[in-house]
Amino acid sequence: MYAVIMAGGTGTRFWPRSRERKPKQFLAIFGNKTLIQLTVDRIRPIIPDQNILFVLNPQQKPLLLEQFPQLTEENIILEPFGKNTAPAIGLAAVHLLARDENAVMVALPADHIILKEQVFRKALQIGAKIAGEHDGLITIGITPDRPATGYGYIQHNEKIYEEDGIPVHKVKTFAEKPNYETAVRFLRSGDFLWNSGMFIWRASVILDEIRKYLPEMYTGLMQLREVIGTDRYAAELETFYRQIRSISIDYGVMEKAQKVFVIKCDLGWSDVGSWDEVYKLSDKDKQGNAITGNGLVLKSKNCYVFSEDDLVALVGVENLIVVKSDNAILVCSQEHAQDIRELVDYLKRKNMQDYL
Amino acid sequence: MYAVIMAGGTGTRFWPRSRERKPKQFLAIFGNKTLIQLTVDRIRPIIPDQNILFVLNPQQKPLLLEQFPQLTEENIILEPFGKNTAPAIGLAAVHLLARDENAVMVALPADHIILKEQVFRKALQIGAKIAGEHDGLITIGITPDRPATGYGYIQHNEKIYEEDGIPVHKVKTFAEKPNYETAVRFLRSGDFLWNSGMFIWRASVILDEIRKYLPEMYTGLMQLREVIGTDRYAAELETFYRQIRSISIDYGVMEKAQKVFVIKCDLGWSDVGSWDEVYKLSDKDKQGNAITGNGLVLKSKNCYVFSEDDLVALVGVENLIVVKSDNAILVCSQEHAQDIRELVDYLKRKNMQDYL
Numbered sequence: 001m002y003a004v005i006m007a008g009g010t011g012t013r014f015w016p017r018s019r020e021r022k023p024k025q026f027l028a029i030f031g032n033k034t035l036i037q038l039t040v041d042r043i044r045p046i047i048p049d050q051n052i053l054f055v056l057n058p059q060q061k062p063l064l065l066e067q068f069p070q071l072t073e074e075n076i077i078l079e080p081f082g083k084n085t086a087p088a089i090g091l092a093a094v095h096l097l098a099r100d101e102n103a104v105m106v107a108l109p110a111d112h113i114i115l116k117e118q119v120f121r122k123a124l125q126i127g128a129k130i131a132g133e134h135d136g137l138i139t140i141g142i143t144p145d146r147p148a149t150g151y152g153y154i155q156h157n158e159k160i161y162e163e164d165g166i167p168v169h170k171v172k173t174f175a176e177k178p179n180y181e182t183a184v185r186f187l188r189s190g191d192f193l194w195n196s197g198m199f200i201w202r203a204s205v206i207l208d209e210i211r212k213y214l215p216e217m218y219t220g221l222m223q224l225r226e227v228i229g230t231d232r233y234a235a236e237l238e239t240f241y242r243q244i245r246s247i248s249i250d251y252g253v254m255e256k257a258q259k260v261f262v263i264k265c266d267l268g269w270s271d272v273g274s275w276d277e278v279y280k281l282s283d284k285d286k287q288g289n290a291i292t293g294n295g296l297v298l299k300s301k302n303c304y305v306f307s308e309d310d311l312v313a314l315v316g317v318e319n320l321i322v323v324k325s326d327n328a329i330l331v332c333s334q335e336h337a338q339d340i341r342e343l344v345d346y347l348k349r350k351n352m353q354d355y356l
Numbered sequence: 357m358y359a360v361i362m363a364g365g366t367g368t369r370f371w372p373r374s375r376e377r378k379p380k381q382f383l384a385i386f387g388n389k390t391l392i393q394l395t396v397d398r399i400r401p402i403i404p405d406q407n408i409l410f411v412l413n414p415q416q417k418p419l420l421l422e423q424f425p426q427l428t429e430e431n432i433i434l435e436p437f438g439k440n441t442a443p444a445i446g447l448a449a450v451h452l453l454a455r456d457e458n459a460v461m462v463a464l465p466a467d468h469i470i471l472k473e474q475v476f477r478k479a480l481q482i483g484a485k486i487a488g489e490h491d492g493l494i495t496i497g498i499t500p501d502r503p504a505t506g507y508g509y510i511q512h513n514e515k516i517y518e519e520d521g522i523p524v525h526k527v528k529t530f531a532e533k534p535n536y537e538t539a540v541r542f543l544r545s546g547d548f549l550w551n552s553g554m555f556i557w558r559a560s561v562i563l564d565e566i567r568k569y570l571p572e573m574y575t576g577l578m579q580l581r582e583v584i585g586t587d588r589y590a591a592e593l594e595t596f597y598r599q600i601r602s603i604s605i606d607y608g609v610m611e612k613a614q615k616v617f618v619i620k621c622d623l624g625w626s627d628v629g630s631w632d633e634v635y636k637l638s639d640k641d642k643q644g645n646a647i648t649g650n651g652l653v654l655k656s657k658n659c660y661v662f663s664e665d666d667l668v669a670l671v672g673v674e675n676l677i678v679v680k681s682d683n684a685i686l687v688c689s690q691e692h693a694q695d696i697r698e699l700v701d702y703l704k705r706k707n708m709q710d711y712l
Contacts, residue, residue: 016667016669296699296702298695298698298699298702299692299695307685309683310680310683310684310685311372311683311684311685311708311710311711312684312685312687313372313684313685313686313687313699314687314688315686315687315688315689315692315695315696315698315699316688316689316691316692316695317676317687317688317689317692320673320687322685322687324666324685327665327666327667328666328667328668328669329663329666329667329668329669329678329680329685330669330671331668331669331670331671331673331676331678331687332670332671332672332673333671333672333673335672336655336671336672336673339654339655339671339672340671342654342671343652343654343669343671346652346654352667354667355667
C-alpha cells in the first residue's frame with residue numbers, strides 16, 4: 001500500500017497567508033502542524049514512510065523538504081508544472097509500477113482536514129482490500145450533513161461490502177458542484193455523497209483505465225516509463241507536460257469508468273476551501289470568535305482573527321475574517337470569503353508582486 | 357494679538373495611530389500636514405510667529421520641535437502634566453502678561469479642523485476687537501448643522517455687533533453635551549451654537565475672572581508670576597500643578613462669568629473627535645470609501661482605510677474603519693468608533709506597553 005499525496009496546488013483563497021511561494025498545504029492553519037504534515041501524520045500508522053510519495057512542482061520542493069527533513073528523492077515525484085490531477089496520478093502510477101507491479105495506491109490531496117482519523121484509516125484499508133480484489137476504482141464518499149454547493153457529489157447504487165459499519169457501494173454517477181436547489185435534492189435523496197477527491201486503486205488498474213479514456217496521455221506515460229532512471233527522463237517529462245491537456249481524474253476517468261466503487265463514511269472531512277471554512281472548523285469563544293496569534297476583540301461576534309506578529313484589534317464588528325500575514329492584511333466578510341480569489345487576480349493583473 | 361495653542365492633549369480615540377508618545381495633534385490625519393501644523397498655518401496670516409505660543413508637557417516638546425524646527429523657547433510653555441484647560445490658560449495668561457500687559461490672547465485647541473479659514477480669521481479679528489473694547493470673554497460658537505451629542509452648546513442672547521456677516525451675541529447660558537432629544541431641541545430653537553472650545557480675551561481679563569471664580573488657582577498663578585525667569589520657577593510650577601485641581605475653563609470660569617460673548621459663525625469646523633469623524637471629513641470614492649496609504653477595496657462600501665506601510669485589503673465589507681499603524685491594526689465599525697477608548701483602557705490595564 002502506497003500513498004500518493006498530491007501537493008502541487010496553489011491555493012489563492014488563503015491570501016494573505018497563502019502566497020505563490022507558500023501555498024495552502026504548507027501552512028499551519030490548525031494548530032502547529034501544516035495541512036500536509038497533518039495529512040502525512042494521518043496515514044503513517046498504516047503506510048510506512050518510504051511508501052509515502054509526494055507529487056509537486058520543483059519550486060515547492062524546498063518547502064516540502066523543510067517540513068519533512070527526512071524525505072529522500074525516492075519519495076518525491078516532480079511535475080514541471082501542474083496540469084490538474086489526471087497527469088499527476090498517471091505519473092505517480094508509472095513510478096509506483098516501476099517499484100512494485102502490485103502496488104495499491106491511495107491518492108490523497110495534501111490540504112484536507114479529517115477529524116475522524118481512525119475511521120479514515122479503516123476506510124483506506126477497506127479500499128485497499130476492494131481495490132486488490134476487484135480491479136476497481138475506489139473513491140471515498142462523505143455522508144453530507146448540509147446541502148453544500150462547493151463540492152462535487154457521487155450517487156451510489158447497491159452495497160457490495162461492509163466492514164466495521166463502513167459500507168462500500170457501486171457508483172451510479174458523478175455530479176458536478178450543484179446549485180443550492182439541486183444540493184438540497186441530493187441531500188434529501190439519501191444516496192448522494194460528497195466527492196472527497198481521495199481514491200484507492202492498483203497502479204496497474206488506473207493506468208489501464210487511463211489507456212481506455214485518455215489514450216494520448218497513456219501513450220505519453222508509457223514513453224516516460226521507458227526512460228525512468230535515465231538521463232532522457234527530465235526532457236521527456238517536460239515534453240509530456242507541455243503536450244497533455246489539463247484534466248482532472250474525475251472528469252477524465254472516474255465519470256466514464258465501469259468498475260467504480262465508493263466507500264461511504266462520515267470522517268469529519270473538509271477540503272478547507274476558504275477562510276470561512278477555517279472559521280467553521282476552529283474552536284470559538286462564547287461570542288463565536290476564533291483568534292489565532294496576536295488578536296484582541298471587543299464587542300465583536302463570530303469573527304476569525306489570525307496574526308503572526310502585529311496586534312489585530314477588533315471593535316464592534318461581526319462575521320469578519322481578519323488575517324495579518326507578512327506585509328498584508330485582509331479584512332473580509334465571511335460571506336465574501338470566496339471573492340478573495342478575485343482580489344488575488346487583481347493583484348496579479350496590477351503586477352503587485354510584493355503581495356503575491 | 358497672541359495665540360495660545362493648547363497642545364497637551366493625549367487623544368486615545370485615534371489608536372493605533374495615536375500613542376502615548378504621539379497624540380492626535382501631532383498626526384497627519386488629513387493630507388501631509390499634522391493637525392497642529394494646520395492649526396498654526398491657519399493663524400499665521402494674522403498672528404506673527406513670535407506671538408504663537410504652545411502649551412504642552414515636556415514629553416511632547418521634542419515632537420513639537422520636530423514639526424516646528426524654527427521655534428524658540430519663548431514660544432513654548434511647559435506644563436509638568438496636563439490638568440485640563442483652566443490651568444493651561446491661566447499659565448499662558450501669566451506668561452503673556454509678563455511680555456505684554458495689553459496682550460489679547462486667542463486660545464485654540466491644537467487638534468481641530470476648520471475648512472473656512474478666511475471666515476475663521478475674520479472671526480478672530482472681530483473677537484480681538486470686542487475683547488479689547490469690552491473687557492469681555494469671547495467664545496467662538498459654531499452654527500450647528502445636525503443634532504450632535506458630542507459637543508457642548510452655547511445659547512445666545514441679543515446681538516451686540518456684526519461685521520462682514522459675522523454677528524457677536526451675548527451669551528445666555530452654556531450647556532453640557534446633550535442627549536439626542538435635547539440636541540434636536542437645541543437645533544430647532546435656533547439660538548444654540550456648538551461650543552468650539554476657542555476663546556479670545558485680554559490676558560489681564562481672563563486672569564481677573566480666574567481670580568473671581570477660581571481664587572486658589574489665581575493665588576498660585578500670582579506666585580508663579582513672581583518667579584518667572586528665576587531658578588525657583590520650575591519647582592514652583594511643579595508644586596502649583598500638583599496642588600491645583602483639574603478643571604476646564606468652560607466649567608471653571610465661562611459658565612459663571614458675566615461678560616461673555618459668542619461669535620456666531622459657520623467655519624466648516626470639527627473637533628475631529630474620533631475615526632468616524634475623520635471618515636466623514638475625508639474625500640470618498642463613488643462607493644463611499646476613503647483610502648489613505650496602502651489600501652485596496654473590493655465589493656466594499658463606506659469604509660475608511662489607513663495604512664502607512666502594509667497592504668490593507670478589504671473584501672465585501674461595509675461601514676468599517678481599518679487602520680494599520682506601526683505594530684497594530686484596528687478593525688472597527690463606524691458606530692463603535694467611540695469604544696476605541698475602551699480598547700486602549702484594556703491595553704493599559706493589561707500593561708501591553710508595546711501598543712500604547
